[in-house]
Amino acid sequence: MIQSGFLEGAPFKWVGLSIRYGLVDEAEPHYQEIDPKDGELPLAIEIDVHRLLGVSEDEMAVVYRKTALIALIHAGEKYHLKVNRMKELLAQA
Secondary structure: OOOOOOOOOOOOOEEEEEEEEEOOOOOOOEEOOOOOOOOEEEEEEEEEHHHOOOOOHHHHHHHHHHHHHHHHHHHHHHOOOOOHHHHHHHHHO
């Protein structure tokens, strides 16, 4: 995230990402206001828990990685940040 330049020019200092277990895979995260005290951008995104049942640790890691990248790319595009590297990583996942 740092090496990609994602945070350059961002109105926040860091991203707090909550991945919620549910029944749907959300295509975009839910946003809360940027915390003026510490600069956090709180994001939350839901994944379908059924995708995690009976899978290997490696397969589970891929689900979490893709979900995190989807949320970060969405936030980056919303705030006009550099997301090219994250898009590359998502395409490889």
